[in-house]
Structure formats: C-alpha cells, structure tokens
Amino acid sequence: MRAAAVCLLGLALALSGPSVAVAKKPTKRASACQKLSKRYADVATSRKLVAVVRGSDETGRISACVLPRGKVRTLAAWDDGLGRDWGSIVDTAGTWVLFEQGHGDQYGGVSRTLTRVEVRHNRRVTLSSYGCMLGWDLAPCPDGTNYGLVGIAPNGAGAVALSDFATGTATLQAFDSAGVFTKLADGVIEALRVTTTQINWRQRGIGHTAPLPE
Numbered sequence: 001m002r003a004a005a006v007c008l009l010g011l012a013l014a015l016s017g018p019s020v021a022v023a024k025k026p027t028k029r030a031s032a033c034q035k036l037s038k039r040y041a042d043v044a045t046s047r048k049l050v051a052v053v054r055g056s057d058e059t060g061r062i063s064a065c066v067l068p069r070g071k072v073r074t075l076a077a078w079d080d081g082l083g084r085d086w087g088s089i090v091d092t093a094g095t096w097v098l099f100e101q102g103h104g105d106q107y108g109g110v111s112r113t114l115t116r117v118e119v120r121h122n123r124r125v126t127l128s129s130y131g132c133m134l135g136w137d138l139a140p141c142p143d144g145t146n147y148g149l150v151g152i153a154p155n156g157a158g159a160v161a162l163s164d165f166a167t168g169t170a171t172l173q174a175f176d177s178a179g180v181f182t183k184l185a186d187g188v189i190e191a192l193r194v195t196t197t198q199i200n201w202r203q204r205g206i207g208h209t210a211p212l213p214e
Contacts, residue, residue: 031068031069031070032065032071032072033050033065033066033067033068033069033070033071033072034067034068034069036050036052036063036065036072037050037052037067040052040053040054040063041053043089043092044064044092044097045092045093046092046093046094046095046154047067048066048067048095049064049065049066049067049092049094049095049097049119050063050064050065050066050067051063051064051089051092051097051119052064053087053088053089057086058079058080059078059079059080060077060078060087061074061075061076061077061078061087062074062075062076062077062087062088062089062097062099063075064097064117064119065119066095066119066120070119070120073117073119073122075087075097075099075115075117075119076099076101076115078101078103080103084103084104084105085101085102085103085104086100086101086102087099087100087101087102088100090114090150091150091151091152091158092152093152093153093154093156093158094153094154094155094156095118095119095120096116096117096118096119096152096154096156097116097117097119098114098115098116098127098150098152098158099114099115099117100112100113100114100115101113101115109132110132111129111130111131111132112128112129112130112146113126113128113129113130114126114127114128114129114147114150114160115127116152116156116158116175116179118156125175125178125179127147127150127160127175127179128144128145128146128147128160128162129144129145130143130144130145130146130165131143131144132144143165143166144165145162145163145164145165146162146163146165147160147161147162147163148160148161148162148163148170148188148189149161149189149191149192149201150192151192151193151194151199152194153194153195153196153212154196155177155196155212155214156176156177157174157175157176157177157212157213157214158174158175158194158199158212159172159173159174159175159184159192159194159199159201160172160173160175161173161188161189161192169186170186170187170188171183171184171185171186171187172184172185172189172192172201172203174199174210174212174213175213176213176214177213177214180213182213184199184201184208184210185201185203185208187203187204188203189201189202189203190202190203190204190205194212195212196212197211197212198210198211198212199211199212
C-alpha cells in the first residue's frame with residue numbers, strides 16, 4: 001500500500017514539473033515583392049510577375065518584381081504637379097512588361113516612349129519613341145515613331161504597329177526576345193493578337209498569320 005502511494009506521489013510530481021518547450025520553426029518575413037503585390041493592384045497576367053502603378057497622375061511610378069523574393073524595380077517615374085507627365089502599363093507576359101512613359105510641356109509639345117523590360121534581369125529595349133517638344137517658334141518636329149496595337153508573348157517576343165512621323169508610313173513589326181524588328185506588313189492594321197506561337201492580325205478585312213519570333 002505504501003509502495004503504491006509512493007508511486008502515485010512520484011507520478012504527480014513528474015506531471016507537475018516544468019514542461020519542455022517545443023521549438024517552433026521561424027516564419028519567413030514577407031519579401032518586398034510579396035508586400036508590393038498585396039498593397040497595390042497587380043495587373044500582371046503571370047502569377048510569378050507583379051506589375052503595379054503607384055501614386056497618381058501628378059506623382060507616381062511603375063514598379064515590378066518577380067515573386068517570391070525578386071528585387072522591386074522602378075520601371076518609370078513621374079513628378080509633375082500639372083499632370084503633364086504620365087506612365088502606364090500596356091501589356092505583360094511571363095516576366096516581361098510593356099510600359100509607356102510620356103512628357104508634355106507648357107507649349108503643347110509631347111514625347112512618348114514604349115519600352116519592353118525583362119523584370120528579373122532589368123533588360124530594356126525601346127520599341128517606339130518620339131519627341132515633339134515645341135520651342136518659342138512652335139516649329140513642327142515630326143521625328144520618331146508612334147505605336148498603336150501591340151502584343152507580347154511570355155518569351156518576350158511580340159508585334160507592334162508603328163507609324164513613322166517623318167515618312168507618314170505605317171507598318172506592322174514583329175520583334176524577337178532580343179528586340180530585333182522584322183516587318184510583317186505595310187499599312188494600317190485593324191486588329192492584332194499575339195499567342196505563344198503566332199502573330200495574328202487583320203488588314204483590310206483579311207486575316208493574316210505569322211510565326212512568333214524566338
């Protein structure tokens with residue numbers, strides 16, 4: 001009887017002794033890229049890419065990164081209290097972003113640039129650009145190219161409709177992953193669609209197809 005009581009007492013002491021803490025695995029803090037995707041409206045079509053416009057028409061920036069922990073890059077920024085500068089995301093695919101940046105002056109001049117960037121490595125190519133900053137004499141300045149319909153595939157290749165200010169001509173240009181142009185058609189096009197393998201466009205009511213460059 002005494003032995004049983006001693007055993008019960010020992011068991012009670014063991015149960016009432018200090019508990020052994022179970023070590024918890026440290027939780028990883030959210031990366032800057034993950035925070036960016038949660039804080040702003042992400043317009044990227046790929047789950048691994050984050051592309052956002054931050055700020056307003058007067059002061060803002062375009063930022064992008066590759067999940068989960070890629071560097072947050074500023075693709076374009078503007079700071080103009082009169083709202084004459086701007087930036088916008090035109091299209092995204094894979095880890096690529098097409099974005100536009102423009103600037104206006106008090107005389108009515110304007111510049112506009114279309115840029116393609118591979119966000120992971122920050123590789124940039126200008127696809128279209130013109131500057132028309134008017135001076136005191138308001139002289140015309142028809143240099144450069146403007147863009148219309150444009151599309152991009154996950155490998156960075158795509159197509160863009162360009163108009164040349166100097167010659168007044170319009171063309172449809174394919175571009176490969178390095179940004180090298182190949183002319184597909186002369187004249188204005190009515191529709192454009194870029195897939196993972198093809199470039200499809202309509203011109204004068206007729207559909208056309210070309211393979212997507214690598």
